[in-house]
Amino acid sequence: MDNKQITKKFFENLFVxxxxxxxxxxxxxxxxxxxxxxxxxVGKENLRKFLDDSGPEKVLDLKMNNILSEGDTVIADGSIITERAGKRETSHFADVYKVKDGKIVSLNSYMVFDKSNDEK
Structure with missing residues (x-):
């Protein structure tokens, strides 16, 4: 798998x-x-615990719009629609991944909450 495929595998399977x-x-x-x-x-088990404890109750839609790769860096943008405590929230993101030896070693996720969330 190349770095884009590795990143897509993470993205497409997260919460699924x-x-x-x-x-x-x-x-x-x-x-x-x-x-x-x-x-x-730091650490994939700590990430798992964080997302289990603080992540969304339900992911209704998760879309990757673009994915670009240069060397060990992969950048992807998209949107996610989640549900927490009965409230639907839309967020937009740009993620910067670093991949080394076939594994994602870092992820910085720049998220923006959709203004429409305030209206719901």
Missing amino acids: DNDKAYAVLAEDVVVNWPGFGMDAI
Whole structure:
């Protein structure tokens, strides 16, 4: 698999088949959401725990619009529609992945919440 395929495997399986998604993460993967005021999450088991505890209850739609790869860097953008406590939320993202030796070693996810969320 090339770096784009590795990233797509993670993306397409996250919240659907997490074992497949996490199979392409390095054990010590570093995941960050800049601007959210939280520390980076280090380690795939810590990421799993974080998403299990704080992630969406339901993912209604997850779309990748573009994916570009240069060397060990993969950039993807898209949108996600989730449900939490009965409230539907739409977010848009641009993710920057670093891939080494067939595993994702870091992910910075730049997320913007859709203004329409305030109206719901």
